[in-house]
Amino acid sequence: MSLQEVSQAEEIAKEFKEHSVAEFFKKNMQMLGLTGKIKALTTIVHEYVTNSLDACEEAKITPDIEVQIKELGPEYYEVTVKDNGPGLTKETVGKALGQLLAGTKFHRMMQMRGQQGIGAAGCTMLSQITTGKATQVITGTGHGQPISLDLTIDPKKNQAKIANLVELKTTFKGTLIKAKFKGMKYVNSEQAPLEYLRRTAIANPHAQITLIEPTKQKIVFKRTLKDIPKQPLEMRPHPKGVNVDELSTLAKYTNAKQVSSFLKNEFDRVGDKAIAEIQKNVSFDLKKDPKKIEWDEAEEIVKQFRKINFISPRTDGLRPIGEERIRKSLTSIVQPEFLSVLTRKATVYRGGFPFQIEVAIAYGGNAGKGNVKNEDGVIEKKMEIMRFANRAPLLFDTGGCAITKAVQSIDWKRYGVKDFERAPITIFVNLISVHIPYTSAGKQAINDEVEIMEELRLALMNSGRKAGQFISGKRREQERKMKKELFYKFIPEIASALEGITTTSKIKLEKELEHLVLEKLKLEDAEEQAELEKELKSASAKKEKIKEILVEKKETKK
Amino acid sequence: MVKEKKTSKEKETPKQIAKKLEDMSNRIVNQIHKNIDPVFTTQQRGRSNVEFDKNSKVLTLGDKTTSRNFLNIGHAKKFMQTMMVTEKTHNYLKENKTASIREIYYELKHTLGKTKENTFEEQTESDSCIVDLEHSVNTIREKLNLHANPKGTLYGDITLVDKKHNNDQFNANKLGRGGWSIMSRLEPEEIEIKQVKADYLLVIETEAMYERLVEEGFAKKNKAILISTGGQAARGTRRLIHRIHTEQKLPVYVFTDGDPYGWYIYSVIKQGSMALAAHSNFLAVPEAKYIGMTLEDVETFGLENVTERMKDGDIKRAKEMLEYPWFQNEGWKNELKLALQKKIRIEQQALANKSLSFVADEYLPKKIKKKDFLP
Numbered sequence: 001m002s003l004q005e006v007s008q009a010e011e012i013a014k015e016f017k018e019h020s021v022a023e024f025f026k027k028n029m030q031m032l033g034l035t036g037k038i039k040a041l042t043t044i045v046h047e048y049v050t051n052s053l054d055a056c057e058e059a060k061i062t063p064d065i066e067v068q069i070k071e072l073g074p075e076y077y078e079v080t081v082k083d084n085g086p087g088l089t090k091e092t093v094g095k096a097l098g099q100l101l102a103g104t105k106f107h108r109m110m111q112m113r114g115q116q117g118i119g120a121a122g123c124t125m126l127s128q129i130t131t132g133k134a135t136q137v138i139t140g141t142g143h144g145q146p147i148s149l150d151l152t153i154d155p156k157k158n159q160a161k162i163a164n165l166v167e168l169k170t171t172f173k174g175t176l177i178k179a180k181f182k183g184m185k186y187v188n189s190e191q192a193p194l195e196y197l198r199r200t201a202i203a204n205p206h207a208q209i210t211l212i213e214p215t216k217q218k219i220v221f222k223r224t225l226k227d228i229p230k231q232p233l234e235m236r237p238h239p240k241g242v243n244v245d246e247l248s249t250l251a252k253y254t255n256a257k258q259v260s261s262f263l264k265n266e267f268d269r270v271g272d273k274a275i276a277e278i279q280k281n282v283s284f285d286l287k288k289d290p291k292k293i294e295w296d297e298a299e300e301i302v303k304q305f306r307k308i309n310f311i312s313p314r315t316d317g318l319r320p321i322g323e324e325r326i327r328k329s330l331t332s333i334v335q336p337e338f339l340s341v342l343t344r345k346a347t348v349y350r351g352g353f354p355f356q357i358e359v360a361i362a363y364g365g366n367a368g369k370g371n372v373k374n375e376d377g378v379i380e381k382k383m384e385i386m387r388f389a390n391r392a393p394l395l396f397d398t399g400g401c402a403i404t405k406a407v408q409s410i411d412w413k414r415y416g417v418k419d420f421e422r423a424p425i426t427i428f429v430n431l432i433s434v435h436i437p438y439t440s441a442g443k444q445a446i447n448d449e450v451e452i453m454e455e456l457r458l459a460l461m462n463s464g465r466k467a468g469q470f471i472s473g474k475r476r477e478q479e480r481k482m483k484k485e486l487f488y489k490f491i492p493e494i495a496s497a498l499e500g501i502t503t504t505s506k507i508k509l510e511k512e513l514e515h516l517v518l519e520k521l522k523l524e525d526a527e528e529q530a531e532l533e534k535e536l537k538s539a540s541a542k543k544e545k546i547k548e549i550l551v552e553k554k555e556t557k558k
Numbered sequence: 559m560v561k562e563k564k565t566s567k568e569k570e571t572p573k574q575i576a577k578k579l580e581d582m583s584n585r586i587v588n589q590i591h592k593n594i595d596p597v598f599t600t601q602q603r604g605r606s607n608v609e610f611d612k613n614s615k616v617l618t619l620g621d622k623t624t625s626r627n628f629l630n631i632g633h634a635k636k637f638m639q640t641m642m643v644t645e646k647t648h649n650y651l652k653e654n655k656t657a658s659i660r661e662i663y664y665e666l667k668h669t670l671g672k673t674k675e676n677t678f679e680e681q682t683e684s685d686s687c688i689v690d691l692e693h694s695v696n697t698i699r700e701k702l703n704l705h706a707n708p709k710g711t712l713y714g715d716i717t718l719v720d721k722k723h724n725n726d727q728f729n730a731n732k733l734g735r736g737g738w739s740i741m742s743r744l745e746p747e748e749i750e751i752k753q754v755k756a757d758y759l760l761v762i763e764t765e766a767m768y769e770r771l772v773e774e775g776f777a778k779k780n781k782a783i784l785i786s787t788g789g790q791a792a793r794g795t796r797r798l799i800h801r802i803h804t805e806q807k808l809p810v811y812v813f814t815d816g817d818p819y820g821w822y823i824y825s826v827i828k829q830g831s832m833a834l835a836a837h838s839n840f841l842a843v844p845e846a847k848y849i850g851m852t853l854e855d856v857e858t859f860g861l862e863n864v865t866e867r868m869k870d871g872d873i874k875r876a877k878e879m880l881e882y883p884w885f886q887n888e889g890w891k892n893e894l895k896l897a898l899q900k901k902i903r904i905e906q907q908a909l910a911n912k913s914l915s916f917v918a919d920e921y922l923p924k925k926i927k928k929k930d931f932l933p
Binding site for chain 2: 483486487489490492493494496497498500501502504509512513515516517519520
């Protein structure tokens, strides 16, 4: 190969690489959640807002985020997101917003909301592809003057290009991003930015979130709690949850000098006993330099990981929203008549991934979705499921999600909810995990892992029982009221007729008849209550049965 | 509920009836005082509680009773309505007023309190309360000073006194061809049967046949009293037939079309109706005889060419009647079977095929003379 030939080959390779980022990006828009005109706009809002929330939390600032969406033309929008976060510098702004796949979030065993999507840099790219325009950024750190700049990405180098950089005379701490997009649509649907922000506000009661819609309508989701949630802890991966590729990658970056110390340092619950066990069963010496580990060798280790009984992973790194916070935010935003909140204890799926389920059931008030009037002019509500993964709302792929499946697997009638699908109910479910098992790269549906399904069902049944008691009590009360009115309506005529014939005082008769009605209703209520308790008993017996089945299933899976 | 013998029942005065209503109401009031769900009880009606009494040969009501409780969602309104009807009729009795069943409906109809609901939406609701009340205190509506729409005509040498109208005395022979329109209230305390100069009472189904017989001077020639029912006999008409028969010992002959409808008119006059089985003692005439039309008449008088085909409904009805215990005798079984076999019917007026006067001059006198009746 001549020198010229070499340089030509290098050129081709370089060109291929340069094109690849943009090409890859365009081709994989669907996978990343950007097709669909409504979905795309929601995803953009999600990326910016998530960044803002994460930045504020890390800097221990109570977030105040304002999102404005302006319609510039048909399917042409400008999205502005302003936060009061720590701000960016000239140096960090490029990496945050101008470099694709630059995130540090890969391979971190930590509960994080920004796991899905394309990142804010993806938005910069998307704006560029669809409008040819730069993304405007105004940011201030509180030290020195805030800066304003226009940002584009050089797809060939996958690098930020900064233009029109100026220092501003004003004082501003935080970040404002303004970008334009084409091929989007703003509507008021369940998958639209408004609903996304409503749910984000519910899961983040410490944040104040404002949306200014294209109609100039301003919607404020007020902060309900001032304290910032504790940061989740970064956890070492548990040996049961690691695959060969991840183990190989971790081996390359470790500081350990031997495979044995690498395994003990980098993985949770791996001790000398386990190392001795592994050494007995692998074909190579564990004193080997981990950086030199071969794929086959990594495979052998993972195989041993599967065999050995490790203690379950630590779960203390998980940070659920917490019952009190969920209660406060749902009370503020949904204003239900009844609310049942439950944060389950953390547990583990597939032996290696800690997770935790939070469930809330809200009934009445603004709970449930839809404000459609039916033929009789009565507002009809529908049951609503709010799904969250690490506090981030999941709006798409509803049907394929474990949360939806778990909700639908429950016989709500048993809990006294007669027409569940059309009840004014909001079911809030948050799955917290260092590793959310999504069904696909779109990261909008959770896979129905046996342990996750079990936890979901137990949480839902527990809250459901409490909600059911309230709902059936309320229904009984309504029925009682209707019956009372029905009987009462006839009393005056009866009393006056009897007075006419027998000269007994009408007022006396009325009082006695009313007393009769009330006593009867009281009796009926007591009977119904007894009936319901009987039903609930048989329901909890059934629950035990389900538990057994789940355990069996788990064992056969092993 | 009060059960009594026929004799005392017929002679009950308005005061006594009012007392019955008061007793019933006091019972209900006492239940209310004692914190017991007040209940109104009455006799159950309809086929399931109707029996044919082989001794008295009339339809009677069985012992089954039915209750309406106030504290029952399905009964509450009916309970209220019954109390309202009770009070209103009690009032009529006290004030010596009478009303039609349509009038009491309108008197009681109004909106309930602040609701959009009426005490009564339709007359059928108050009508059924009246029937309940009649059966509960074991009397007839006329004794409750209520009456249905009158229907029927009386003609012939019979003298009546209207005690509620200046004691007017009149003879039904002297009221022109139209005769006397039979009122719905025919209780002895209102209408007195003073005198009857006749050998029998002829009950006629159709007005047209009645008119024919009046024109032919049938009543005078044959010493007969004529009553036309105009289809199914109204309560007042049945009550009058019953009273003429029992008070004046006059035989009763019934003359209807020769079809299931006509035969059932006869059946109701003779043994009472299912709906008013409880009042058969007031209304039925078990000794009544059926004069025609019969299928035998068709043969005897050569009327084959003026018969008509039975309709599906006629056939069904005839089959049902064949099952009724009170049609279980040779005469009627043969008649019904013959009708079902030939599938024909014959109207009274078909006799005009012979001549207009044929019915008055030949058919009726011949049959009566020969006592050619069905039982």
